[in-house]
Amino acid sequence: MTQRSVTPSVTGRADVLAQAHARSRDFGLRASEAPDFHPLRPLALRDLVDCNRSLYAHALPVMETLHAQIVDTDSMVLLTDSNGVILHSLGDSDFVEKAERVALCPGVSWSEAHRGTNAVGTALAEGQPTAVHGGEHFLQANRILTCSCAPIADPYGRTIGALDVSGDPRGFHKHTLALVRMSAQIIENQLFANQFGDAVRVRFHARSEFIGTLFEGLAAFGADGALLAANRSALFQFGRPLDTLLGQPFEMLFGTAFPAALQKALRAPGECLTLMLPSGVRVLARAEYAARPAFSADSGGPRTVTPSSSVAPTSGKPRAAAITFATLDTGDARMAAVLDRVEKVRGRDIALLVLGKTGTGKEWLARAMHEESPRRDAPFVAVNCASLPDTLIEAELFGYEDGAFTGARKRGNVGKIVQADGGTLFLDEIGDMPLAQQVRLMRVLQERCVVPLGGTRAVPVDVRIVCATHRNLRAMIEEGTFREDLYYRINGLVVTLPALAERTDLPVLVERILTRLRSDEPDSERMPTRVSQDVLEYFARCRWPGNLRQLANVLRTAGIMAEGAAEIDVEHLPDDFLHDCEPASDEPLRAPPAVESSAPSAPSPPARMEELQATLIEQTLARNNGNISAAARELGLARNTVYRYMRIRTTH
Template identity: 70%
Template structure:
């Protein structure tokens, strides 16, 4: 048997290498064998990549980041499928030639059966992160390498590939495996989020600062509260394997009713709550679910449309018929103001006149932009959206205009194509353009004038053909007077200006509700209408969140009323009922009348629900005041940023300040 020397990499894990060498001998491999230089034909390799498209797509950006961390160390990053066949590689140019000598290149299998003991093959067999250093390799030819590999699992725990860093033995570093493990977990988290994009997801960890990081636990649930899956960190925190977790309800896992989580999500999206695991450990958690399919167009990511998740006996994600795209016709639900806007926009069909859409947050500015694109000759080309308020000032320029290799510290190798070039031939939608920094306004103005864009760090102008649609909730004329928005850019983007009305100003509320409910996903036993009492409540709401708020209220209420013919008042989120009471107390609208049953007698408990909401009104206002104060303090008094984070209108935050709030 081949003698295996003791090395720093093998201390504490001799059995792993010894067992791998034993398997290599049993297969019949000879340590002196030369490596196989016959990779898969290009056509076969392309087909293999296509079969692993989801893994490949989500791994590439992580591989680039990992390679940037180990650049100039005579090493390379490799991605394989579940059999160990290399799908893609990124390597230092001075190491690629050495790697080719041992067939470390795309299309070659590094399974143990083909290469003996090696990090990729051994990690896939053991399903554990593995380092194989120098003479620990079974084949003599591979002993010029040190390799660190971690297997990659899909959201259901099945091994689908591996991520590996292989390099010259002289560059061995004990921390490389930690980088590989973290990168593999990052890929798994991306796959998890993509798989369960339309599920109810819970992010949790015992330490609040780990929420939103690589180390947070992720658990996904169907709309009825059935457990679907969890990522590695969640499995570790639960202390149970996936098969056992799939037999347990939400309340057994987190010590909380599922309905309470849904109400928390609707009341305060993004806010953290405390939950208790079965082990007794208290964790900080944040629940979320994506905007429902029947409200907003499906999001295209990398050319792949995400299908919504539905419930059912098997509780797995399934492909569904895509929601119909937003068109000018489908946006017309009977309101005279909206109909007039749609008629004006329709007259520009086929003409590349820029459009500026004004309106409060949540009024449907992006839906209108998508409809404009879909009803234009450019519909087959990309629709690219960028929210100028969602990116730090230092990133907007790179995201919009793109950059060349080495343009700035941290830039991706080979650069990045910006949103403007991505939109070539199609439509570029710049949301919240009022938040674009002045320096970028100047560059955008030049692009609109010359119809070319020069990436950061580049010298070559790239011609572009696109249509611009912009949107903002700000008063751009006031910003021009204040010197924070360029007048020349304003006149470049406002070929036609339209202002979307707030939901409370529209006359088609009943039609909007009916349209949203009618387009709920098939297969879920969700109601397709609301009761007269619910519609009455809706007409009395101020709807500060506009269409987005209506969508969230309907989604939560639909889940609460699952199996019923219609949504009743008791199915509405508590915070929504409390908001209605607050509005009535302020004299904004009349208080909701008593809701009677069909016989005119017992109201089925709805009056009690209203009374409970009235009693909770003061507590709710105290909670909101405290939340606004905390957010303003954390954001150094930035009212606009606080309003965006809380999902409130800026006037609401200013009203709090006028009542005596402080940012200190």
């Protein structure tokens, strides 16, 4: 894709055409070649349109307006993708028949490599608006056309398509190219507004009458005041290309502190601010946002407040305490390093991929990332790709229209992606997503819009994607079970969470999880807020195959069992805890605190671990008068485990 330039090329038109003809010859084309009458098959064309859904959706109404302006002039309007393949056309019926004789129809590539010098292919190759008339075409068959084309760029300056008007040379008008350029710029500005609907957008120009027109500069800023993107006019006014401006602070670009400028805009909505460009040129500007920003004393910047109607209802339950980076920073060095890396990209449009074993807290990290970002007041939507059947994941993610398939809701379903609009979409176990859905997800990430099942209308979406998996995605790519293009789209920043058995912050984790359980559980005021030293020692020797999820479940059950007690003790642990979670080393089970008993003292330590454990069980059984259940509870073992060790003791 071509990076747009700040200023139009100064190369003369004759030179542009000469270079285009030279490229055509280099491609091995002959001027006498006949047109190719083999467009893409309907299914392939539909897939290509789907891949360019956002461009297509924003271009159609502009194409209709443009066609209305040139109607009855023996011409047609064409939309192509970034490779010059025609996606859609509108035209006078008489001319459409003539155009089809030279393969000027949807599904056909008009790149220079396929069609030689022509307005579409040459405009895309040069990255600037181009007109090619009659005999200026390389192929003789195309000299029945006069064509005017302008490339279309996305908000980041990447060429994503082209808009073209082609017609009979006898009907050529010198203003056609200007009309096409303006129409392409309308599409670009609409794409810009859709992409940055929740960012702070600044409209500016040196002359106030140009604000609100196609000639205005558009710049989008994040909550921290860093530049996210700028349109063609803004780049022309800044006098610099986009790649040198991205991330630049508002103050450096406009000579005013970001919070101060926004406060002025809030006090006088609709009025222009006077700002200073780096060149010293004074411009008038208006700042706007989808919702009134709430200022954060910490960041000095705004954060968008999404109307409450856009957030899913919470069924009357009070919102749980937010999970933040501070919540997750519990003293482990490896975890602190992960948080430090993730914190550097908060508020930036960089995809996050979280790796780690099952239960290591991947969703907690995603929630913290959301809570610490400018999207914190918008929805956080989590989807576990492994828990949904293949037949349902597509409908759950992308939604469906009324009647899309049997058994669906009467009014359809918007889908998880649209529910997360403006916020964060967390895709857990992304490695378990079927290949067909990987393709659709890739399109959503590229086009930033969703077409529900059974629907034709593209729904624009603005979501931050956080993905997680315990699988080796690189190995899956080699096996052909995970798409390589999707992998490189979701792994902007990759972090790996440590397993619980490798962490050094177990006591703090236990305390924080208990505190959170007390706030989440109904009627949990009597749940203890700490565990005994004996329990901590049991925990320290466990391998924790279920990691943090297992720890939280054990503490929840134990907390309920210990309601009213000062702390959680061994007797409150689930019966099968030690059965499912064997000690991490060859150390024997630690005996519970000594209780006065008439039972005989333990013999000298046996050589084998099993015998020591069986001896411990015997002592506990003696204290509990042979009651298996009571002994198992005291030891934190399942009853079957007690029976098994009793059999071992008997055989020895």
